[in-house]
Amino acid sequence: MIGKAWRAARSVVPPGHLDAAGCNVPSDRVFDAVVGHLRLERERGGYVAAPDLTEPKAFLATLVGQESPSSGGVAFVESGTAAMAALLGGWRLPPGSRVGFARTEYGSTLMLLRRLAADRSWTLVELPVDTDSRLDLAGLGSALAAGLDLVTLVHIASHRGVVQPAREAGALCRAAGVPLVLDACQSFGHTDVSGVGAAAYVGTSRKWLAGPRGVGFLIVPGLATDMDAAAPALGGHAWAADGSPEPLPGAIRYEGSEGAIASRAGLGVAVREYQELGPLDVHEHVVELGRTARHLLHGAGGWQVAEPLDEPSAIVTLRPPAGDSAEVARARAAEAGLLVGVAPVARAPLDLREPVLRVSPAPGTEAETLHTLARVLSAP
Known part of the structure; x- marks a missing residue:
């Protein structure tokens, strides 16, 4: 069926x-939504034609198990890689912080982690895996006990179709008070992402959700005080009284006012289709x-x-x-x-x-x- x-x-x-x-x-409806929005921008002007993306954002929030889903915890960016860069690049972990990751980490994120570790004096801790490169939960528990400040995990890697024990990893991280970032680019539209309880989720449009290219997204159920975008920009930030940039409430701080808006409209349709199926x-x-x-x-x-x-x-x-x-x-x-x-x-x-x-x-x-x-x- x-x-x-x-x-x-x-x-x-x-x-x-x-x-x-x-x-x-992408489906015909998604294709038509992208083309139709481009026409609308040409006829009315880009800002006037801006679509209401509240509904698809709220539905994406339901996929991670939010009981009271809100669009405020979801930001659209250019790609999953851009989402991870905005998230980790703006996370104000102090020098000496220890970041856990597994050997299945995506190449771009591994590059980012190594750059950030070098620039900010973080220590990267490789977490143990089994012969299938599946995360060893006992090893994660030991690493958390030894001291970690952040953990990143790829739910399903693009080079290996192993589903990582994300729920169990999330429970261990929460018990230790350590935030978990779940790279779910290959998970959304593919497998269940609920019940993990991660601090942040990174996703993309063009894979299993069957949306257009040029859109990634961040789902951040609860923003900590040390979380902000890597680069402040109008649309996600305002000027504070002292003249410094101040993030707006919610995940909008990661979302600039410019982007492939037609593709975001297409993702909105793809998300609705996924919901209907x-x-x-x-x-x-x-x-x-x-x-x-x-x-x-x-x-x-x-x-x-x-x-x-x-x-x-x-x-x-x-x-x-x-x-x-x-x-x-x-x-x-x-x-x-x-x-x-x-x-x-x-x-x-x-x-x-x-x-x-x-x-x-x-x-x-x-x-x-x-x-x-x-x-x-x-x-x-």
Whole structure:
């Protein structure tokens, strides 16, 4: 049912599209919303045409389990990377602070953490993981007991379809009084993000929510006094009496007055569509697609699935056999009319030893598409 509704909403879907974790396919309504808003800006002027994004922001807040969801805790920015930079770059942790992270950390965030650590005299603490690169909760508990001031965690990495124990990690961090930042760019629209109790969540439009590119978002349920945007700007800040910039209440402090507003309007429509489809039904559907893909592709032509075969996610990563490579396999797949991704080592330099092939079927993916990919991998 989910698959049929998904396909029916998209008159143009690239054949063999298996890269939802990269850029998913927006619906016709989303496409029309973006184009329509651009026309409206041209006709009326950009500021007059500004859309009301209160409803989609409030719904995004419900996804993290806020009992009284409010748009005030959600900010739209340019991307998930920009959201993380605004959040961490403006967090006024004192010199000597200890920040915990796992080896699955996204490459851009790892670069940011290392830059901030060098500039602000923070200490980065790598948290232990198991053989699947899943966070070791006992190790996290020990690190918290030894002293941490902040923890960052990627819920589902873009290079490995393992779902991290975010709820358990969140409970440990809350008990220790340590804020947790959850990178949920691959989670929103894909799996349940509620019940974590994180201090902040980072998300993006273009992946499982199937919105347009150029929009990321921050969800900050409770702002601490040491949290502000990396760079103050009009729209999120006001002038204080002493002439200094003062953040406005809520997450708006992270949101500038300029941006890809048409894309934000498109994300608003994509969020409503996701709500109409039913998040739990979507989650079950894509997880089943992921499991089907793993069991079908594991061993095809010697390729090995990197995560457990029954992992509850739709991101499937495969390690190449001797004599083949992810880049060559992607090219062969393209010749067969299939779109798959490659996760390079730079995506997660602490966790990847070589590029992996990434398969991420969107809702509505036909079984024959996965069978075709299995044949491609079996015939180098």
